[in-house]
Amino acid sequence: MTSPSAFPIGHVSPEETEALIALWQACELTRPWNDPHADITLAKRGPHSTILVARDGATLAGSVMVGHDGHRGWMYYLAVSPAHQRKGLGRILVAAAEDWLRARGVPKVMLLVRPDNEKVRGFYDALGYQDEPRTVFSRRLDGAD
Numbered sequence: 001m002t003s004p005s006a007f008p009i010g011h012v013s014p015e016e017t018e019a020l021i022a023l024w025q026a027c028e029l030t031r032p033w034n035d036p037h038a039d040i041t042l043a044k045r046g047p048h049s050t051i052l053v054a055r056d057g058a059t060l061a062g063s064v065m066v067g068h069d070g071h072r073g074w075m076y077y078l079a080v081s082p083a084h085q086r087k088g089l090g091r092i093l094v095a096a097a098e099d100w101l102r103a104r105g106v107p108k109v110m111l112l113v114r115p116d117n118e119k120v121r122g123f124y125d126a127l128g129y130q131d132e133p134r135t136v137f138s139r140r141l142d143g144a145d
């Protein structure tokens with residue numbers, strides 16, 4: 001797994017759950033219709049997904065949720081704390097997620113960018129990601145609106 005010397009990468013621990021959610025909130029990644037506790041529990045439940053974090057001492061500096069569905073790899077909740085942004089940590093977290101998928105034979109990684117997050121496009125451009133025009137259809141299975 002890719003790991004910078006200054007900010008070691010590892011799997012999030014149960015004790016870090018609230019700090020992880022605070023990081024997501026600071027990065028404006030939480031939404032009222034997604035329960036972050038439930039998202040963490042589901043991602044940590046099986047062998048096909050995990051949540052990687054970058055630590056600055058005891059502080060969570062960044063995160064990425066990564067998993068695969070048996071066909072493609074997906075990244076969610078990529079977050080670098082505002083204090084740690086633009087220092088290369090986002091690039092390192094993406095590389096760690098890519099390594100995790102590569103180790104499991106997954107040939108391609110994908111992610112969704114919300115339409116109100118145009119500013120993140122420059123980041124993915126810098127990492128060599130391509131914008132693939134697609135229409136995404138979805139349906140809630142849990143009864144939520």
Ligand SMILES: CC(C)(COP(=O)(O)OP(=O)(O)OC[C@H]1O[C@@H](n2cnc3c(N)ncnc32)[C@H](O)[C@@H]1OP(=O)(O)O)[C@@H](O)C(=O)NCCC(=O)NCCS
Pocket residue numbers: 027028029077078079080081084085086087088089090091092111112113114117119120121122123124126127
């Ligand atoms: C997106 C995010 C993870 C980037 O993390 P970061 O640690 O600041 O990014 P890095 O320092 O690793 O930057 C890597 C490259 O992307 C570029 N980059 C980063 N943010 C950028 C931006 N907003 N616009 C243009 N380029 C950007 C950097 O200049 C760098 O390029 P270089 O290596 O050629 O110099 C961070 O800004 C963040 O957490 N944003 C809020 C949450 C979010 O939007 N997550 C993604 C949801 S899809």
